[in-house]
Amino acid sequence: MFILSHFFLLQDYSSHEMSVILTACKNSRQRAIEKALKKKAEKKRLKREAARNQLTEKLGLDDLEDVHNLKIWTFMLNGEPTSVVLHLDTLEVAWNGDQVESTSDFCHCGSTIDFKIGARHGQITTTSGSRPKDGLIYSLTIDGSIVPDSMQDNE
Numbered sequence: 001m002f003i004l005s006h007f008f009l010l011q012d013y014s015s016h017e018m019s020v021i022l023t024a025c026k027n028s029r030q031r032a033i034e035k036a037l038k039k040k041a042e043k044k045r046l047k048r049e050a051a052r053n054q055l056t057e058k059l060g061l062d063d064l065e066d067v068h069n070l071k072i073w074t075f076m077l078n079g080e081p082t083s084v085v086l087h088l089d090t091l092e093v094a095w096n097g098d099q100v101e102s103t104s105d106f107c108h109c110g111s112t113i114d115f116k117i118g119a120r121h122g123q124i125t126t127t128s129g130s131r132p133k134d135g136l137i138y139s140l141t142i143d144g145s146i147v148p149d150s151m152q153d154n155e
Contacts, residue, residue: 051081071124071138073147084140084147086113086124093124110136 051074071086085094093102093115102115110127125139140147 054081073140073149075147077142084122084124086138093122095122 069088071088073084075082083094083096085097086092087094091102091104091113093100093113095115095117100115100117102113104111104113106112110125112126113124115122115124120143123141125141127137127139129135129137
């Protein structure tokens with residue numbers, strides 16, 4: 001009965017008016033979706049910013065944005081937040097803020113830096129990008145598993 005009464009009410013509108021009503025409903029829904037996505041993105045940005053501030057504090061740096069000679073990976077290892085920092089000018093490696101002993105070597109793919117933390121083996125591989133614009137590409141593996149980049153160099 002309810003649907004039937006609404007159907008008769010809708011018959012009173014012209015096709016143009018119906019189009020306007022349907023467009024308004026669609027736009028309202030789209031705005032709600034966009035608002036939810038913006039809120040989610042803001043929460044993600046705040047979480048990333050908090051992690052970045054914590055890392056900056058832990059490494060004893062004033063500001064990560066002013067440091068262009070570092071390559072930083074942050075990730076979870078056994079449920080613990082972990083960071084590996086490669087000092088590009090000296091090729092020193094730091095694990096959670098502590099310098100670790102490392103060895104450098106050249107290989108067919110570029111160069112490698114090997115280091116150990118307890119029973120874990122880490123390796124940073126340096127390769128040339130496919131285009132000159134790419135520069136050098138650094139990748140980290142821990143016990144053979146690739147660790148994704150956590151921060152863009154120009155972030």
